[in-house]
Amino acid sequence: MILDLDIGNTLSKWRLKDADSSEIRSRGAVWTREEWRPGSDIPDLDVVEAVRISSVARQAVLEQTVALLQSRVSHVHVARSVSEALGVVNGYEEPHRLGVDRWLGVLAGYQLAGGCCAVDCGSAITIDFVLPGGRHLGGYIIPGLRLMKESLKLGTRNVAIDPDSEAEELLLPGKRTVEAVNHGIYLAAVSAVNRIYAEVCDREGIALPMLLTGGDARVVARGVQSPHAVWPDMVYGGLEACFPLTAAERAGRMSGAPRVPQPAGLEKIRAGLAFSMLL
Numbered sequence: 590m591i592l593d594l595d596i597g598n599t600l601s602k603w604r605l606k607d608a609d610s611s612e613i614r615s616r617g618a619v620w621t622r623e624e625w626r627p628g629s630d631i632p633d634l635d636v637v638e639a640v641r642i643s644s645v646a647r648q649a650v651l652e653q654t655v656a657l658l659q660s661r662v663s664h665v666h667v668a669r670s671v672s673e674a675l676g677v678v679n680g681y682e683e684p685h686r687l688g689v690d691r692w693l694g695v696l697a698g699y700q701l702a703g704g705c706c707a708v709d710c711g712s713a714i715t716i717d718f719v720l721p722g723g724r725h726l727g728g729y730i731i732p733g734l735r736l737m738k739e740s741l742k743l744g745t746r747n748v749a750i751d752p753d754s755e756a757e758e759l760l761l762p763g764k765r766t767v768e769a770v771n772h773g774i775y776l777a778a779v780s781a782v783n784r785i786y787a788e789v790c791d792r793e794g795i796a797l798p799m800l801l802t803g804g805d806a807r808v809v810a811r812g813v814q815s816p817h818a819v820w821p822d823m824v825y826g827g828l829e830a831c832f833p834l835t836a837a838e839r840a841g842r843m844s845g846a847p848r849v850p851q852p853a854g855l856e857k858i859r860a861g862l863a864f865s866m867l868l
């Protein structure tokens with residue numbers, strides 16, 4: 590079995606993948622913290638032959654995790670942001686400072702779709718762009734839904750946005766504090782994603798497919814105007830592409846990859862941008 594780990598600022602996600610069949614056998618998530626307890630937090634390591642890790646948590650968390658895993662598993666691969674990989678050139682001045690979850694998302698998106706806009710809706714919402722040909726432009730970071738809500742300190746922190754709410758409902762003026770906050774931050778997040786996408790496509794003169802991942806991807810996607818696809822395993826896709834271990838991975842296939850969305854025409858994106866600037 591292959592154990593894939595995606596350690597975010599809020600949640601540490603894991604999945605177990607069968608090395609022979611390439612099937613996902615199980616998955617889970619625990620709050621990100623200093624210590625892992627095999628057996629309760631992560632699966633029994635006896636069945637694991639290789640581990641692949643993406644971590645944006647504090648260095649100490651990664652060190653602890655790697656030390657624990659290396660004592661039990663023979664192959665431990667830790668992803669790092671580098672200046673160039675798999676045909677993509679990192680757009681950061683200091684490539685290693687790009688969050689590795691963003692880098693893996695961009696690599697997976699590029700492998701699947703070629704040029705694309707990769708949106709990761711977690712503790713932060715990150716919006717990255719890579720052009721056909723592989724030039725990563727860099728990206729944008731805004732607070733995620735939960736962070737925005739917590740920063741207001743209005744006592745609404747434990748009332749999450751219902752992920753099944755309809756986007757239109759979430760855009761209405763709130764009539765209670767919790768509703769005003771939820772609808773406000775939702776509109777802030779989706780407006781930013783829509784605007785940033787249109788601005789960059791306009792500037793670069795190309796309509797790019799948009800791919801979304803992260804804990805809040807589904808609800809954010811409902812407010813996104815352009816054609817898009819949600820890919821919950823996008824960061825894992827980057828791990829598969831960087832450290833291919835199964836036959837399917839070596840052939841370039843990534844688990845759970847969606848169909849590439851056909852972007853709207855550039856003229857339509859530009860018209861939407863011009864309209865939003867008139868408002």
Ligand SMILES: Nc1ncnc2c1ncn2[C@@H]1O[C@H](COP(=O)(O)OP(=O)(O)O)[C@@H](O)[C@H]1O
Nearest residue numbers: 597598599600710711712713734735803804805
């Ligand atoms: N079951 C859940 N537990 C915690 N957060 C969740 C859950 N479902 C959705 N979320 C949302 O997803 C976010 C975490 O998403 P994730 O992509 O895992 O973030 P990160 O990678 O930053 O840890 C939370 O901030 C919250 O808004």
Ligand SMILES: CC(C)(COP(=O)(O)O)[C@@H](O)C(=O)NCCC(=O)O
Nearest residue numbers: 597598645686687688690711712713
């Ligand atoms: C921007 C992030 C905090 C997003 O992390 P997440 O929301 O997935 O936990 C992470 O990618 C990070 O720590 N990046 C380093 C700074 C940068 O990318 O510029």
Ligand SMILES: [K+]
Nearest residue numbers: 709711713715
């Ligand atoms: K994120």
